[in-house]
Every structure is written in C-alpha cells, then in structure tokens.
Amino acid sequence: MLESVDTILSSGVRLTAPLAFAACGEYVAERAGTMNISVEAMMLSAAYGSVATASATGSATTGLLAGVLVGMVVGWVHGNLSHRLALNTFVVGLVLNALALGLTSYLITVSTLDSQRPSQASILLLLGIAPLTWWLVERSRWGLELRASGEDPRSAAVTGIRVDARRRQALLWCGALAGLGGAYLAVGEVGSFNQNMTAGRGYLVIAAVIFGAWRLGRTLLGCAVFGLADALRLALPALGVTLNSQVLVAAPYLLALLAMLSFRTSSRAPRALRQG
Amino acid sequence: MIARLSLRSAAVGAALALSAALVAATGGSPAAALRALYQGSLADPTAWTATLLYVAPLLLVAAGACVSARSGMFNIGQEGQVLIGALAGAWVALRLAVGGPVLVVCVLVCAALAGGAWAGLSALMYRWRGVDVVVSTLLMTFVAQQVVAFAVTTPWLLQESRVGDAAVSAQSNRLPAGALLGSFGEYPGLAVNCGLVLAVVAAVLVAVALDRTRWGFRLTMLGRNEIAARHAGVRVARLGGAALAVSGGLAGLAGAVLLTSPVGANRLQPGMSVGVGWDGLLVALVARNRPLLALPVALLFGALRAGGGFLAATGVPPYLVDVVKALLVLAFVVVGRARDAGER
Numbered sequence: 224m225l226e227s228v229d230t231i232l233s234s235g236v237r238l239t240a241p242l243a244f245a246a247c248g249e250y251v252a253e254r255a256g257t258m259n260i261s262v263e264a265m266m267l268s269a270a271y272g273s274v275a276t277a278s279a280t281g282s283a284t285t286g287l288l289a290g291v292l293v294g295m296v297v298g299w300v301h302g303n304l305s306h307r308l309a310l311n312t313f314v315v316g317l318v319l320n321a322l323a324l325g326l327t328s329y330l331i332t333v334s335t336l337d338s339q340r341p342s343q344a345s346i347l348l349l350l351g352i353a354p355l356t357w358w359l360v361e362r363s364r365w366g367l368e369l370r371a372s373g374e375d376p377r378s379a380a381v382t383g384i385r386v387d388a389r390r391r392q393a394l395l396w397c398g399a400l401a402g403l404g405g406a407y408l409a410v411g412e413v414g415s416f417n418q419n420m421t422a423g424r425g426y427l428v429i430a431a432v433i434f435g436a437w438r439l440g441r442t443l444l445g446c447a448v449f450g451l452a453d454a455l456r457l458a459l460p461a462l463g464v465t466l467n468s469q470v471l472v473a474a475p476y477l478l479a480l481l482a483m484l485s486f487r488t489s490s491r492a493p494r495a496l497r498q499g
Numbered sequence: 500m501i502a503r504l505s506l507r508s509a510a511v512g513a514a515l516a517l518s519a520a521l522v523a524a525t526g527g528s529p530a531a532a533l534r535a536l537y538q539g540s541l542a543d544p545t546a547w548t549a550t551l552l553y554v555a556p557l558l559l560v561a562a563g564a565c566v567s568a569r570s571g572m573f574n575i576g577q578e579g580q581v582l583i584g585a586l587a588g589a590w591v592a593l594r595l596a597v598g599g600p601v602l603v604v605c606v607l608v609c610a611a612l613a614g615g616a617w618a619g620l621s622a623l624m625y626r627w628r629g630v631d632v633v634v635s636t637l638l639m640t641f642v643a644q645q646v647v648a649f650a651v652t653t654p655w656l657l658q659e660s661r662v663g664d665a666a667v668s669a670q671s672n673r674l675p676a677g678a679l680l681g682s683f684g685e686y687p688g689l690a691v692n693c694g695l696v697l698a699v700v701a702a703v704l705v706a707v708a709l710d711r712t713r714w715g716f717r718l719t720m721l722g723r724n725e726i727a728a729r730h731a732g733v734r735v736a737r738l739g740g741a742a743l744a745v746s747g748g749l750a751g752l753a754g755a756v757l758l759t760s761p762v763g764a765n766r767l768q769p770g771m772s773v774g775v776g777w778d779g780l781l782v783a784l785v786a787r788n789r790p791l792l793a794l795p796v797a798l799l800f801g802a803l804r805a806g807g808g809f810l811a812a813t814g815v816p817p818y819l820v821d822v823v824k825a826l827l828v829l830a831f832v833v834v835g836r837a838r839d840a841g842e843r
Contacts, residue, residue: 258631258633258634260637304833308833308836308837309836310832310833310836311573313573313575313633314784314832315832317575317777317780317781317784318781318784318825318828318829318832319825321777321781321821321824321825321828322822322825322826322829324821325818325819325820325821325822325824325825326521326818326822326825328816328818328821329521329525329816329818329819329821329822330525332816332818333525333526333527333816334525423641426637426638426641429634429637429638430638433634467649467652467653469645469646469648469649469652470645470649472641472645472648473641473642473645473646476638476639476641476642477642479638480624480630480635480638480639480642483624483628483630483631483634483635484624484627484628484630485628492631496631
C-alpha cells in the first residue's frame, strides 16, 4: 500500500512539472489581459522542437533551450497578431493550435528522430522560476504595469503604459515557460515525440489558472491536484480498483468551472479578460 | 473591390506557397500532392460524394457558429456539442422502439436538443455567475469528450453488446438501418446524402434569420453593442442565451449527421467527431460569420478532408491538409483585419 502511494506521488510529480512550468507562463499572460489558449500550441511545438534539436545535437539541455525558443516564437506570433493587428485572441489561439497540431504531426511523420534516454531535467528549475514569476508580476514595476494592463487597459494607457507592448511581453514570457513545459515533457520525461504529444495539456493549464483564481500559489496547487489526479488514473488498474477513469480526466475542467461559478473566484479575474 | 480580391488571392497564394514549400522541403512533390488532393476531392463523382459527406457537418457547425458570433456570445465549444449531439442521437436510435422515418426525425431532433442544451449550460453559467462564455464552452468540450467516453465504456449505457466471446470495444452498437440518413443517387456515381440537404437548408435559414428578421437584427445589435441593445429594449440574457443554444443545437445536429450518414461507422465512437467541431468554427471564421459564404468555404474544407485521404499514395503525410487549412484561415483573418483597418 505504501509502495503504491509512493508510485502515485512520484508519477504525480512528473505529471505536474510540465503543467506547472506552463502555468507560470499562462498566469502572466492572463494577468496582462490575454486569455491565451495558444498555450497548447506553445507546448506542442516546443515538445517537437526540443526533441528534434536534442536528436540533432545529442544534448538534452540544448533541446530544452530550443523548446523555450520555439515557445517564444509562438508567443511572439500570437502577440503580434492579437496585440498589434488587434485580432481576436481566441481566433488567433484556435488557429495557432490547429497549425501547431498539423505541423508537428506532419513533421514527425516525415522525419525520423532518435529516441533519447530521458534526461531527468531538474524539476528544481521550478523552485527558481515560480518565485521569479511571482516577484516579476507582484513586486516589479514591469509587473505593476502588466497588471494594470490586465485590470483596466484604458486607464493604464492614459497613464502612459504601453498596454499592447506589455501584453506582447507577457506572451513572450508565457511562450518561454510553456515551451519549457512542453520540452520538459518531451526531452525530460519521455525522450521522444509522438503525434499530439501534449494531448490537451495546454487546456489543462488554462483550467489550472482559472482554478487558481489568477493567483500563482493556488494555480500551482491546481497543477499539483491535476497531476495527481492523472497519476491516480494511470495507477488505478495496477491497484486493482475498477473505477471509470473518465471522472478523473474530466475533473480538472469541472473543478475550473466550479471555481468560476463560485462568486469570489470570478470577481478576481483580471477585468480585461471579461470583455473577451 | 478589386483591391480586396487581389489582397485575398495574395493571402491564399502565400498560404499555398508556404504549404508547397513545406512539402518540397521535406522531400515530397508539391505537384503530386496537389494532384492527389484534387483526385480525392473533386476529380470524379465518387470523389465529390466523399467531399460532400464532409461538407454537411462542417456547414451545420459553421452556420451555428455564425449565430453565436454575431450575438457576441462567442461559442468555441462546438467539438463537444457535436459529440453530445451524436451521443443523444445514438441513444435514441438504439433505444427508441419506433421505425421508419419517424426514427430518423427523432434522432435528429434529439441530437439538436442535446447539443443546444449543452451550449445552454454555458449560457446559464454566464447569466447566473458571469462565467465567460468562451472559456466555459471550451472547458465543456473536454467534459463532453469524457461523457462520451464514459457512455461507450459502460455496458448499461451505450457500449456495444457482447457477442459470444468476442472482446467489446469502446463504441456503441451499429445503428439500425432505419435510423440512417438516406442518399440520392447511387454509390459508384454521385450520391448526395440527405445530411447535405439539411445543412444547406439550415445555412439558408440562418442567413435569412440573421439578415432579414427582427430577431436577427436584435442579435446583431446585441453583438455590436450590448449596452445600446439593452437600452433599445432587447432582453439581453434571453437573446444571448438563445443564440448560444441555437449554435449548440446546430452543432448537435452536425453530430447526428456524422453519426447517421455514410461518412463514419454509424456507431457512437469517442473519436467520431474527427475535429469537425473545430473545423466548422474555422469555416465560419473564414466566411466572416456569413452563413451563405460558409457554403463555398465548407466545400473547400470538405474537399481538403476528402483529398487528404488520397495523399498517402504520394508519400506526403495526410496532416498536410491540416497545415494548409490553418495557414488559409490565418491568411484570411489577417487580410480581413488589414482591410478593416484600411477602411477606417
């Protein structure tokens, strides 16, 4: 019994890590006022980019860095389309998600990538990134301007904050961390890329930020809960428990919806998010 | 007008050129890929039949997306509403003991009601607690996927019945022949499924309702400026909720068409929506929320889907069509935006 608890916990941590990295990014993007659904595209394309690079160079660290870069490229494209050309951010997100899924599926079919021994990139990275993200958003001047852009873009603009620029920068940060999450999943845990590898983890990250009521601590807690639920689902057959796993898969989305239905959570959403 | 057209064709050209470059860069032949796409989609009556089978659900989803987008209640959860529609349709088809055309009608109506109700939940959450519609429809999609997965793995719900010792899969029984949509024409030639007729009628009705009725006028007003609409006496919550339910209902209907037309296996399967919900939404985006424009766009997307199956022979992965689709949509939305900015 203790042994299985141990298994679930350790696989829970491994399943949480990619979500937590990406959530640190998504949290920043949403605080700046972008409901960024292309986080799925960022994670997926970064997962491919990292494996392709790791396979070409033979170095997992280079792969991770490439993943971060790929994620930033997606964030840069999203930022320019929705905060320079002023396209609807959901439209941009949908298209980017479709493009990333199509492109990575295409590329993985035409190319053969070496399978790497998964190199357990340190999850300790998170211990640096999460506090840094919190400090940037809550304590730095940049973060203040960012939050102002998310709460009241018009007033922010009047006081001389370049709202669109802040939002583009937030998306770059989001791309970097979501890319790290995707790369961590591909290079750090699995060691290879398969078609639609992230399988909706980006949407899970969005659910986590909502569940966390746009606070970093609660968001990371949400990631841990979702990761553990996933680990539990995978461990159920071995434990000999017959339970329909669908409840566990759907739980994160239901929890996010329930959180939004509770009045206190929805009043904490950055106000610009509610205007679509 | 000419400037618009040339801008559009430039955008389409750029999207196609990028796709061709991708094929060439990965060692394929763009010309061969294009030929295969054409042969699989538009070259002969059989290919047209395959294309049109995809057009029907795409057009239904797109027509619904036009309604919700016009009202400002942007619904992006069609993929889930399609599945819930198919689930309800399958349940009715397998459980209801009526025969003949009545059964088909029951299947279609129940699927539409279920899809509408699923989207209606988001409308309720919006009205009750101000939960953002885009986010809730998106999240509900993933819940819907699990609801269907649950239904087809639960024997007392819809999982297929065990025959002898054969293993059962996660799918429902085959629908009875009486529940399937018929086709005009015959198989080796051009066969037009009733689902397409349904979809075209729905698109025309939506176009008329949006552009020629008081309801459509109010809806557009609500989408343009909610405060002005409220002052003009529009019952915002009711109208917005109705728009969302209509769009969900049309997506549910698309699910029933997927279920009962020869495009699929005529069974409820977890993966049966094959991205039709997402694609239908993209169709509406390219058509800029005009249901009649959605007709040719849906034809293009349907042709890409049907042609994608023929790519395998050329060595180009079928995923090429997904890349082409996404690039085309990207080109169209960017050009549409540039045009708006130019006119201002």
